[in-house]
Amino acid sequence: MPKSTTSGLEDSYTEALPASRALFERARKIFPDGVTHDSRRMRPFPIYVERAEGALKWDADGNRYIDYWMGHGALLFGHNPPHVRDAVRDQIMRGTHYGASHAAEVEWGEWICRLVPCAERLRFTGTGTEATHMALRLARAFTGRVRVVKFAGHFHGWHEGVEIGVRAPYTAEAEAGQLAEVVDAVEVCPLNDLGAVRSALAGGDIAALIMEPTGPHFGTVPLTPGFLEGLREETRKAGTLLIFDEVVTGFRVAPGGAQAHSGVTPDLATFAKILAGGLPGGAVAGREDVMRHLETKATLEETHRTKIPHHGTFNANPLSAAAGCAMLESIADGEAIRAANDAAAALRRGMNEILASEKISWKVYGDHSDWKIFYNAASPPSGGEDQSVADVPWKRLNARHPEKSRALRQAVILHGIDFNGDRALVSTAHTPDIIAETLAGFASAVGMLKKEGVA
Numbered sequence: 161m162p163k164s165t166t167s168g169l170e171d172s173y174t175e176a177l178p179a180s181r182a183l184f185e186r187a188r189k190i191f192p193d194g195v196t197h198d199s200r201r202m203r204p205f206p207i208y209v210e211r212a213e214g215a216l217k218w219d220a221d222g223n224r225y226i227d228y229w230m231g232h233g234a235l236l237f238g239h240n241p242p243h244v245r246d247a248v249r250d251q252i253m254r255g256t257h258y259g260a261s262h263a264a265e266v267e268w269g270e271w272i273c274r275l276v277p278c279a280e281r282l283r284f285t286g287t288g289t290e291a292t293h294m295a296l297r298l299a300r301a302f303t304g305r306v307r308v309v310k311f312a313g314h315f316h317g318w319h320e321g322v323e324i325g326v327r328a329p330y331t332a333e334a335e336a337g338q339l340a341e342v343v344d345a346v347e348v349c350p351l352n353d354l355g356a357v358r359s360a361l362a363g364g365d366i367a368a369l370i371m372e373p374t375g376p377h378f379g380t381v382p383l384t385p386g387f388l389e390g391l392r393e394e395t396r397k398a399g400t401l402l403i404f405d406e407v408v409t410g411f412r413v414a415p416g417g418a419q420a421h422s423g424v425t426p427d428l429a430t431f432a433k434i435l436a437g438g439l440p441g442g443a444v445a446g447r448e449d450v451m452r453h454l455e456t457k458a459t460l461e462e463t464h465r466t467k468i469p470h471h472g473t474f475n476a477n478p479l480s481a482a483a484g485c486a487m488l489e490s491i492a493d494g495e496a497i498r499a500a501n502d503a504a505a506a507l508r509r510g511m512n513e514i515l516a517s518e519k520i521s522w523k524v525y526g527d528h529s530d531w532k533i534f535y536n537a538a539s540p541p542s543g544g545e546d547q548s549v550a551d552v553p554w555k556r557l558n559a560r561h562p563e564k565s566r567a568l569r570q571a572v573i574l575h576g577i578d579f580n581g582d583r584a585l586v587s588t589a590h591t592p593d594i595i596a597e598t599l600a601g602f603a604s605a606v607g608m609l610k611k612e613g614v615a
C-alpha cells in the first residue's frame with residue numbers, strides 16, 4: 161500500500177506514485193488528455209498498471225490494488241483466470257489471425273445461440289460500439305424507417321449515432337464533429353416513462369428502440385418494475401424493433417443476459433466485454449428475418465438493395481474466439497454469476513454499514529455483481545441493508561459528482577483499492593478475504609475524506 165507522506169489528499173497521491181506520474185508526463189505529450197479512454201482520465205494523473213492476477217493488480221510503483229474495474233466489466237472471474245488464459249495460450253501457439261473462417265468462431269457462435277433467448281443468428285464485430293452501430297443499421301434496413309429512440313443516460317458506445325443524450329442536460333444536440341442530421345434521427349426519452357415512449361412511437365416512424373436492459377450504466381437508475389414488459393408491448397404494437405444493448409449485462413446478469421433474467425425477449429441484442437473473455441470482441445444477435453439483411457442475395461441488383469456490407473479485420477479473431485468459448489462455457493451453469501453477485505452484495509452491505517456508522521449521506525447500491533455510490537443521498541443509510549434508491553428522481557440519481565468521486569478514488573487508491581469513482585464491478589475472484597480487506601480500506605479512506613471535509 162502506498163504511504164501517504166504529506167497532508168492533502170492530492171499531494172499524498174502525487175507523492176505515492178512517482179512512476180505513474182513519470183509515465184503520465186510522457187503520455188500527455190502524445191495522447192489528448194494523456195489517456196487512451198476518456199474514463200481513464202484522472203487528476204492529477206492516472207495510475208499505470210503493470211500486471212494483474214485474480215482480483216488484484218500492481219502499478220508501475222509496485223503498489224498492489226484490489227481491482228473493481230474488472231476490465232471495464234469484461235472479467236467475471238477476475239484477471240487471467242487459468243481456463244481462459246490456457247485457451248488463449250493454446251490458440252496463440254497456432255496463430256493469431258487466419259484471414260479465414262475457423263472452428264472456434266463456430267463454437268463461439270453456438271454458445272451464444274444456446275444461451276441467449278433472442279439469438280437465432282449472429283455476427284461478430286470488433287467491439288460493442290460496432291455492434292450497436294450494426295444493430296441500428298439492421299433495424300433501419302428491416303423496417304425501412306430512419307428514426308430511433310434511446311433513453312437519456314443510456315450508453316451504447318461512442319459512434320455518433322448513439323452518443324446522444326448520454327450526459328446532462330440529456331438533450332439531442334450535436335456535439336463536436338457530430339452530424340446534426342444523425343442526431344436529428346434520434347429521439348431521447350426520459351427514464352422509466354412509458355408514456356413518453358408511447359408518444360415517441362405513435363407516429364409509426366421509429367425503426368428501433370435501443371436500451372441498456374437494466375438501466376443506464378448497468379442500473380445507475382434502476383428500471384421500474386414492468387417497464388421492460390411495457391416496452392416490449394409498445395414496440396411490438398408500433399412495428400419498432402426492440403434492441404437490448406447487453407454489452408455489460410450479457411453473461412453478467414444471467415447466462416442468457418438480462419433478457420433471460422427478465423423473461424423479455426428483444427428482437428436484437430448486442431454483446432461485447434464478457435462475450436470475448438477479456439479480449440476484444442463484440443456481436444449482434446437476433447431474429448433470423450432481421451439478421452437476413454446481412455445475407456447476400458442471388459442477384460447483384462437485389463444484393464445492392466438489401467444487403468448490409470459487413471467487414472472487420474478482427475471479427476471473430478481466433479484469440480478472442482478461444483477466450484470467448486472458454487468464458488461462455490464456464491458461465492453457462494450460472495454458478496459464477498451467483499458467486500460474483502454474492503460477493504457484491506456483501507460489499508454493498510459492509511460499505512453501507514460503514515457509511516451508517518460514520519454518518520455520511522452516501523448510499524451504496526446495485527442489483528447484480530456491482531456496487532455504485534450515490535453521493536447525494538438525503539441522509540446516511542440506516543444500516544447495511546438500507547440500499548434502496550427507488551424514491552430518488554432519475555436526474556438526481558444519474559448526476560455526476562466529480563469532486564467527490566475523484567477524492568474517494570484517490571483515497572481508496574492510497575488504501576490499495578481501485579474503482580472508477582462511481583461504480584464498481586465484482587468477480588468470482590473477490591473472495592471473503594478480499595472483501596474484508598476492501599471494507600477495511602474503504603473505512604479508512606472514508607475517514608480520510610471526513611478529515612479533508614469531502615465526506
Ligand SMILES: Cc1ncc(COP(=O)(O)O)c(C=O)c1O
Pocket residue numbers: 232287288289290292315316317318372405406407408432433442
Ligand atoms: C452498454 C454499453 N454498450 C456499448 C458499449 C461499447 O462497447 P465497446 O467499448 O466494446 O465499444 C459499452 C462500453 O462500455 C457499454 O457499456
